[in-house]
Each structure stands twice: as C-alpha cells, then as structure tokens.
Amino acid sequence: MWAKAELSLTDLKPGDTAEVISIRKGRRAQMRLLELGITPGTRITVVAAHPLRGPVVVRVGMLEAALGWGLASSVRVRRLSQAGDL
C-alpha cells in the first residue's frame, strides 16, 4: 500500500526508508543533491527531522546529509519501509 503513494521527503518519519522519484527544484538544487549522490532512484533513510521546518537528515549508503526543509519538501519519494517495520 505504501509502495504506491508518492510523498514528499518531509512527510517521512525518522526510520523510514524511501526511494527518490524526482526533485522538483531548480537545476542548482538538483546539482547539489546529485553531488551527494541523491538522484531519482536513490534509496535514502530518514535519520531525523528537525522541528519547526528545520532540516531533514538522511542517510545515503554510509553518508549522512542534511537538507533544508524547503529543499526536502521538493524531493518526491516512494516509501519502501516504515520505521519499526524490520
């Protein structure tokens, strides 16, 4: 059921794993994510979501990266597993 719904990265909870579908932001933002290895198709795990529209921290492989809320909300994802699923 979760596999179908397209969400924004900011909809995810810490512990959720998802696959990036698209990044709906300008070229510069897309490039900066690409530098960290985040492109459509990348599997990411949410580590933390800071309150008050703070940054979202994600893990890509062994790398950890923080994305500002504005940018995170433009990252469209498909949830693969939810926190506590394992």
Add this chain to the structure above:
Amino acid sequence: MEVATDDAAMRPARLPRTIALVGQPNVGKSVVMNALTGTKAFVSNYPGTTVEITEGTLVYAGRRIKVIDTPGTYSLHSDTEDQRVTQRVLLEGGVDLIINVVDATNLARNLYLTLQLLDLGIPLIAALNQVDRAKSAGLEIDVKKLEDILGVPVVPLVATKGEGLGELVSSIGRGRMGKPIRFSDQVEEVIAHLEREIEKVIPEVKGRRRSHASRVLAIHLMEHDRVDEDLFEVYPELRTLVESLQRQVGAGAVCSRCYRSCAFCPARDKEHPSFPTCLERTAQARAIAFQVTSGGITRTVPGGIRGRTIEDWLDIPTVGVVVTGLTACFSYKLVAFVMDLFDRLVIMATSPLLQWITSLAARFPEGSFAGLLLTSLPEGLILPFSVVFPAMFTIYMLMGFLEDTGLLPRMAVTLHRLTSFLGVPGQAVVPLILGFGCRAPAVLATRSLPDRRSRFIVLTLLSMAVPCAASLAIITSVSQVFNANLLVVYGVAGAVFTATGLTMGRLLRGEGEGEGEFVLEVPPLRWPSLSNVWRKSRMRMSEFFLHVLPLLAGVSVVLRYLVSGGYLSFLSALGPVTSRLFGVRGEVFAAVAMTIVQRYLAPMVLLNLPLTSREATIAVSMVSLSMPCTPVSVLLVKEMGLRTALFILMLALGVSLGVGLVLNVVLP
C-alpha cells in the same frame, strides 16, 4: 617522504613534475599531502577544511616533484568558491599527474568525480583511502577489478596510519589516462555537435591555444549553465561561442539544454534531462561501485534505546540542541577559567621580577629612554602572556576538538533553523566559530558557503561582531581593570550581531536561493587525535608570536613614551566634542579610533589612561564592534572586491560610532 631508489633501472621512465591531490571533501587529501611532503596542511573532520591550494615537495628517485593539495570538490561543476579553486587548478593546466583520493566508504559518490577526472586526459592514480573504515563496515573492495574498469592504478590506503603510502609513492610513475566513460548515444550526439562548434572557434588541439580535448570542453559547457568566467579566461573564444548559442536559444532556434535539436528536443525543457551527462555519470559510477564492492551492512535507524550509536543519539534534534548549548557554555567557562588561572599565575610568578625592574627603573632619571623601556616593556609582555596567550590557546584547543570530532557540521545542522533568520545557511556556523580563534582563516572559510549573499552576510558579521581570541582576551581584561560593565559590552555585541544579521537577511532576501537550498554533508564522528589537535593549536599560535606579541610589546613602549611625554595632550582639545557625543574624553576616543589600524591595540591605549567605569564601558563596547585588523581587511578586499570590503568596513565603523552615541544616552 624520502624514498631511496638507487637502482636506476627501477626508476620509472617518466616521472611527473607536478602532482595534484584531488578528491571529494573530507576524504583525507590533506593527510596524504602531509605524509608525502611534510607540509603542515590542516586536517579536520569536516568538508571544506582546505579552501586554498597548498604546495609541497616530494623527493623521489632523486627528483623534486611539486605536490599540490587542493580543496575538496564534489565534482568539476560544483560551484562554491573553494571547489572552484580546484577546478581552476585543473583547467589552467600544468598538472601532469592527478592523485585522486577516493573515500572507500562512499565509493559510488567518489567515483563520480573520478570519472570526470578521467575525461581530462591527465594521467591519474586512484588512492583508495579510509579502507579501515570500509573494512569495519564490512565492505570489501576488489582493487584489481576497479583498476581494470577504470584503467588506472588503484592503491588502497589508510592515510592516517601511513598504510599504503609507500606503494602510492612508488606508483607515481605509473599514472594512466584510463578509460573515460561513454554516454548514451543521444548524449554522445549532443557532445559531438558541441565538439564541432568548439573546433570551429578553437581549431588547434594540442597547440598553444587549446590544451584540452574538445570533448572535455563540450561536456564542460553542457554541465555549466551559468557563464563560467574561469573557462573564458583560459578560452576567450568560448565566450563568443556561448553567447552566440545563447542568442539562438533566446530566439527559440535551438534548445537551451543541448544548444541544438537533439532526440529530446521536441519536448524541449520539460522532458529533456537538464543535465544528462551528470545523471548518466552518476549511474555509471554507481554501477562500477556495485561491481567492485561486496558485503556491507546497511545501517538502519534503530527505534529503541539499545543499539543506538553515539552518532544516532547526536542525530536526535533535541540532543543536538542540548549538546550545542553545553559545548558553548563549557567553552565559555573553560576560557574564563584558564584566563583567570593564568592571570594569577603569571602575576604571581613575575611580581618579584617586576619589583626589581621597578626599582631599577627608579635609578634612571625621569623621562630617560632606559627608564621608559624598563617600565613599559614588562607591561607589554605581561598582558600578552597572562591574558591573550591562555585565551587564544584554550580557544584553539577547543576548536581543534570540535573540528576533529565532526561536531561542527552537526552544530551547523542544529543551528540552521536559527541562522536562516540571518539569511545564511547552517554552514555559516563554521566560519563564525573559527572567527573566535582568528578572523583571517575564518574569512577564507566562507568560501565553502553556497552563495555570495551568504558570504557577504557572514563576512559582515565576522568583521564586525565576532571578537577573535586576541580581542576577546584584551577586551575582557581591560574591562576588568576599569570595572567596566562586561554585561553591557557583551550584550551590545550580541545585539549588534543579531540586528545586523536579521536586517541583512531581510534586505538581501531573494538574491540567492538561500534557505531552500541548505545541503550539508555530515561527516562520521571520529575520536579526535590529540596529536592533531595539539599540532593545529601550535600552528595557530604562531599568529600570537608573530603578530600579537611583538605588536603589544612594541606599542606598549611607544604609548608610554607618548603619554609620559605629554604628546597626546592635544587630543584633549577634542574633549568637549567627544564627551558630548560619546561621553568619553578625547584621548579615549583616539584610542577607539586606533581600531582602524589594529583592533586589539585600542584597549592597550585605554590601559594607559585614567578611565571611569562608564567611560570604559562605552569605549570598550565601541572598540569591540569596530573594524577588523588590517590583515583581515586586506583579505576582505581579496575575497569580495574593494567595494564590498569598503562597505563592510564603513558599516563596522558606523556601527561602532552609533553604539557610542546610543550608550552615552542610555547609560546612567
């Protein structure tokens, strides 16, 4: 490192003359650099440590080889100032071997840059670093296979332990051009088209006019949609080409993505991949990493308490906030404690000596030079050692720990929400914290900020409202001498910092994409190596011995001379004006004005004057907010251009005067 190779037969036929260490941020380039050449490049655990090139010499097979350490760069199209430094080094030519330092734990992402470097046609060796961390994560990398796929030597390393460095050095004669990747047919078509256009304007390939293959330039044009001034400097012809292409785009004649009509073009910008080469390169880098890597446990984020690593704990926002707060608190307390301790110790240790000197000075006639020297020189030496030295050293040690643990970027994430009110991303925390040590390296550290607007704001705050260790120490001690209200002094600095940031953040909104674009790599936590922290602190302390100490000692003598000779009495003529405006005497104002020359000298002048506590509070507040020292002003001009630098300096001066005016009205 010196490697003896007497055997001439073993000597590689062609050794490079210039080697560049290139790699993504925080992979260990500077560690390799220091090991190869004995330089003292700074090593810290956060991306963006190195922001300038460092040069060193490697002696190998009796030859002296120049080695360049470069700022980490994620790709050849990343556009922060520090990353562009590296791109410029590669663009300008002169490098005949690239040692590409690769982080074995993030192979896919690191190979992206490697694949780009292979396009350049410069011989390359890949140094697969941090294999210790890869191993402990269960990752096994097939070095042989990687060599086959890339077509270049791959040397596994644990740079921090020195493992593999010998092999790296002995392979520098074996650099290869490697096997650059091919893109999909559609993309190759676009590249070929651009190549033809480029060859039309710059025909010679290996001649004086073009040292890069047209393919690299074509890819470069596709990946930089901003006008790339660095490229145009080397190839002015390309400016004309790009301008004409963009005119055609403007007229709707060709597509803005590929500068012609390609297979994607009917759909134009919508379906057209905006950076097809980048996406395909990412996919290929990932495929290669997948082929050569086996094992590896994917870390999940645990829900419960058990099984959480320190990293997991620190990632929790509330924990981050608490740790950041505690760190700030602890640092403040520690610096205050050490300053106090040293003050007592130094005074205790030197008081017999001082008494003796005073009695000696009394034997010389009043106003004689020897007498003057004997009274003023010790003063000029005690302050630096009892106050400035301990403050600087403690701050540098603290900074070293923060840098090496990996806490610094975590603080940046935690504070991002706050700094975004100032119109700057969380990374701004790094230069601002460095500024508490010395502003000069902090100014350079702003190069890793994503846009000019954030740099402008951070540099303004840094120049005006962040006291460096030397200023902080002197300000504090002068305040204590005259019983000035430190709360007012710090409060005013804090208020000015906040107000300036908020105002600039608001006024400059929209000029960059700012907040929405915050992206920051968070490095792994590491145990700080005491020797590295110590080494860095010592290197940073050289500033104290080179500048602070001689200046304070020298100025102390000169001032005593001027004051005792009555040469400053003309300043009291200013008295009526300055006391009306700022509530301070003419001499005091002159001291404040000295900040234009050197910030931490001003309080020294104050020390030689009889001040009331109110005067001292106002004067110290004004001093602590004025312009930065001369070397920093020079750096500001270099980094931001004369106009911006002047603006920042004038603003700082204005704010300082404004604060004086306001305090004079407000203070009882």
